[in-house]
Amino acid sequence: xxxxxxxxxxxxxxxxxLPEIGAMRQRLLLDAFGSAAxxxxxxxxxxxxxxxxxxxxxxxxxxxxxxxxxxxxxxxEAPERHLLCLGTDAYPALLAEIADPPPLLFVEGHLxxxxxxxxxxxxxxxxxxxxxDNARRFAHSLAAAGFCVTSGLALGIDGxxxxxxxxAGGATVAVLGTGLQHLYPRRHxxxxxxxxxxxxxxxxxxxxxxxxxxxxxxxxxxxxxxLSLGTLVVEASPSSGSLITARLAAxxxxxxxxxxxxxxxxxxxxxxxxxxxxxxxxxSVEHILDALRGWLALPATTxxxxxxxxxxxxxxxxxxxxxEELAQLSGQPLPEVLVHLTELELAGRVAASHGSxxxxx
Amino acid sequence: xxxxxxxxxxxxxxxxxLPEIGAMRQRLLLDAFGSAAxxxxxxxxxxxxxxxxxxxxxxxxxxxxxxxxxxxxxxxEAPERHLLCLGTDAYPALLAEIADPPPLLFVEGHLxxxxxxxxxxxxxxxxxxxxxDNARRFAHSLAAAGFCVTSGLALGIDGxxxxxxxxAGGATVAVLGTGLQHLYPRRHxxxxxxxxxxxxxxxxxxxxxxxxxxxxxxxxxxxxxxLSLGTLVVEASPSSGSLITARLAAxxxxxxxxxxxxxxxxxxxxxxxxxxxxxxxxxSVEHILDALRGWLALPATTxxxxxxxxxxxxxxxxxxxxxEELAQLSGQPLPEVLVHLTELELAGRVAASHGSxxxxx
Numbered sequence: 001x002x003x004x005x006x007x008x009x010x011x012x013x014x015x016x017x018l019p020e021i022g023a024m025r026q027r028l029l030l031d032a033f034g035s036a037a038x039x040x041x042x043x044x045x046x047x048x049x050x051x052x053x054x055x056x057x058x059x060x061x062x063x064x065x066x067x068x069x070x071x072x073x074x075x076x077e078a079p080e081r082h083l084l085c086l087g088t089d090a091y092p093a094l095l096a097e098i099a100d101p102p103p104l105l106f107v108e109g110h111l112x113x114x115x116x117x118x119x120x121x122x123x124x125x126x127x128x129x130x131x132x133d134n135a136r137r138f139a140h141s142l143a144a145a146g147f148c149v150t151s152g153l154a155l156g157i158d159g160x161x162x163x164x165x166x167x168a169g170g171a172t173v174a175v176l177g178t179g180l181q182h183l184y185p186r187r188h189x190x191x192x193x194x195x196x197x198x199x200x201x202x203x204x205x206x207x208x209x210x211x212x213x214x215x216x217x218x219x220x221x222x223x224x225x226x227l228s229l230g231t232l233v234v235e236a237s238p239s240s241g242s243l244i245t246a247r248l249a250a251x252x253x254x255x256x257x258x259x260x261x262x263x264x265x266x267x268x269x270x271x272x273x274x275x276x277x278x279x280x281x282x283x284s285v286e287h288i289l290d291a292l293r294g295w296l297a298l299p300a301t302t303x304x305x306x307x308x309x310x311x312x313x314x315x316x317x318x319x320x321x322x323x324e325e326l327a328q329l330s331g332q333p334l335p336e337v338l339v340h341l342t343e344l345e346l347a348g349r350v351a352a353s354h355g356s357x358x359x360x361x
Numbered sequence: 362x363x364x365x366x367x368x369x370x371x372x373x374x375x376x377x378x379l380p381e382i383g384a385m386r387q388r389l390l391l392d393a394f395g396s397a398a399x400x401x402x403x404x405x406x407x408x409x410x411x412x413x414x415x416x417x418x419x420x421x422x423x424x425x426x427x428x429x430x431x432x433x434x435x436x437x438e439a440p441e442r443h444l445l446c447l448g449t450d451a452y453p454a455l456l457a458e459i460a461d462p463p464p465l466l467f468v469e470g471h472l473x474x475x476x477x478x479x480x481x482x483x484x485x486x487x488x489x490x491x492x493x494d495n496a497r498r499f500a501h502s503l504a505a506a507g508f509c510v511t512s513g514l515a516l517g518i519d520g521x522x523x524x525x526x527x528x529a530g531g532a533t534v535a536v537l538g539t540g541l542q543h544l545y546p547r548r549h550x551x552x553x554x555x556x557x558x559x560x561x562x563x564x565x566x567x568x569x570x571x572x573x574x575x576x577x578x579x580x581x582x583x584x585x586x587x588l589s590l591g592t593l594v595v596e597a598s599p600s601s602g603s604l605i606t607a608r609l610a611a612x613x614x615x616x617x618x619x620x621x622x623x624x625x626x627x628x629x630x631x632x633x634x635x636x637x638x639x640x641x642x643x644x645s646v647e648h649i650l651d652a653l654r655g656w657l658a659l660p661a662t663t664x665x666x667x668x669x670x671x672x673x674x675x676x677x678x679x680x681x682x683x684x685e686e687l688a689q690l691s692g693q694p695l696p697e698v699l700v701h702l703t704e705l706e707l708a709g710r711v712a713a714s715h716g717s718x719x720x721x722x
Contacts, residue, residue, distance in 0.1 A: 259624055260624065260629070260633060261621065263495070263621065263645075268621070272644050280637070283624045
């Protein structure tokens with residue numbers, strides 16, 4: 001469906017605001033009644049028949065429910081704020097495919113970021129200097145290759161991933177485990193602002209005023225992996241929440257990548273566990289691109305053509321260009337251009353910086 | 362067959378001494394004529410029919426062939442020198458299963474070492490200090506768990522593996538890429554002597570007087586992997602010969618294990634390549650024991666019983682014992698005792714040192 005009527009959008013927000021009604025029950029109601037508006041006006045007996053708690057059915061017409069929906073609508077009036085509802089065209093296609101998709105997502109920032117191919121990059125909050133550096137480097141290269149880097153805005157690896165993508169001039173998406181009005185951790189407020197200024201987006205399925213609660217973070221992880229073609233775990237102890245994200249990615253049929261480390265480095269143990277469970281061991285971004293070739297329906301890597309024959313290198317002879325410009329000029333699809341640019345980068349023929357590609361030598 | 366007659370043994374040595382007749386052609390001749398003696402007395406036309414070179418058929422009765430066989434027989438007269446012929450009971454059972462088994466093996470040292478379950482531990486000649494330390498530690502633990510550690514006596518990881526096994530009081534086998542009269546590298550002459558004194562063995566399929574030739578080392582690797590239930594690669598560059606050993610192990614249907622390392626450590630790249638090809642990522646000896654449980658037909662790890670109920674701990678209460686003594690005292694099969702001891706070691710209940718087990722606490 002292209003989009004919802006304003007009335008149905010408001011009804012979805014009311015459903016979302018009801019007590020005891022989570023993602024699964026919202027989807028149950030939408031399936032049973034066909035729309036949120038129909039669910040809200042259905043007799044209480046129909047809700048009982050679906051084994052839904054009376055407290056939820058009773059709260060449908062409470063002033064509090066109305067007010068919560070009204071507050072969300074007011075929040076949405078500011079620029080660059082969006083409500084993405086499951087079943088509409090704007091809802092991220094990959095996320096809609098998972099077993100337990102959020103019925104709605106609040107988004108602050110640029111929807112274009114959610115339309116790019118996304119790769120999740122996650123890891124421990126307590127990371128080593130080397131782990132943080134690896135996260136920044138991989139995020140930088142993935143962003144330069146045209147991926148939107150998705151993570152959780154947490155301290156440690158998540159933050160370094162967002163930063164690395166920003167450093168490459170790429171868009172990055174942060175999926176929060178709080179409402180968008182309670183950004184957490186506060187120490188990453190500046191990072192969130194830079195993310196928004198860099199064309200990225202903040203995403204949450206939680207009520208806007210939802211404060212940090214431990215139980216919400218693991219469920220948030222299914223959105224990080226669900227938005228993404230694959231999840232890369234950079235450094236993680238066996239107890240890290242990023243292992244949950246990786247296992248959810250595997251359950252969702254997405255690729256799981258993990259960076260190895262020394263057997264004497266405790267921060268590598270979670271990654272090693274994932275590799276033993278079937279995750280792909282990754283040493284370079286090239287490994288990730290190779291694995292995603294199938295997803296992007298791209299031909300296998302071939303040696304770059306001689307400079308004079310390579311259309312991208314020909315276009316870059318006139319000066320730096322970004323990948324969209326190259327796609328337009330060359331008439332090639334963007335994903336193919338991105339992979340080809342990465343191959344040229346690995347061959348030392350081009351360099352990426354702040355979202356533009358420069359021809360070398 | 363229990364063993365060969367002295368005449369057939371001498372005939373096998375003569376076949377082995379012929380020019381242009383390698384392992385494959387020796388097996389072809391044995392299959393075609395039923396014995397080495399029959400092959401040696403067959404008409405030259407029968408050899409031509411098998412497309413064997415005339416120079417080989419002609420050399421059967423040359424003085425040089427007789428002399429080479431005689432010199433080998435003379436070498437075999439000294440103590441602890443053995444000739445193991447394919448098809449006899451003394452020939453290592455696992456090695457007989459590979460696609461291209463050596464028709465004969467010269468052995469110096471203790472045949473008992475070849476009768477134990479063997480695990481190959483290999484890696485780069487140019488290894489880091491950490492790599493050498495890892496090799497020593499894994500070899501020590503594997504030897505303490507009852508495995509014979511098999512390697513190639515090369516500088517670097519191989520040497521550290523033999524040393525680690527010796528430090529644990531375990532037997533270790535070195536498969537040479539030279540004849541046993543030309544031990545190589547010379548720098549490991551002392552290590553070879555300690556290996557022999559420690560109940561181990563030196564093994565080679567090559568003529569006793571064969572000098573170091575680059576072409577012989579990769580083929581030697583099939584014997585290292587072929588003797589072993591599995592091959593562990595500790596540290597290896599992508600060009601290391603130990604990757605050949607690991608790939609041969611995989612082709613032979615044996616387990617392949619590799620230690621991960623930092624993505625910034627070139628010495629880890631070969632291991633990472635193997636893991637990407639399907640080798641098991643290993644952080645501890647426990648991972649290896651878990652994987653070999655199927656081979657050894659052992660039950661899955663269970664929590665150790667309380668001290669008073671555990672038969673091994675009861676026997677160790679009287680003082681240190683080695684694993685064979687424990688097997689005898691407890692009436693349990695040796696492999697089961699070995700795995701159980703390793704579990705107790707991991708649980709901090711026993712410690713291994715110089716081949717004996719001591720109860721802790």
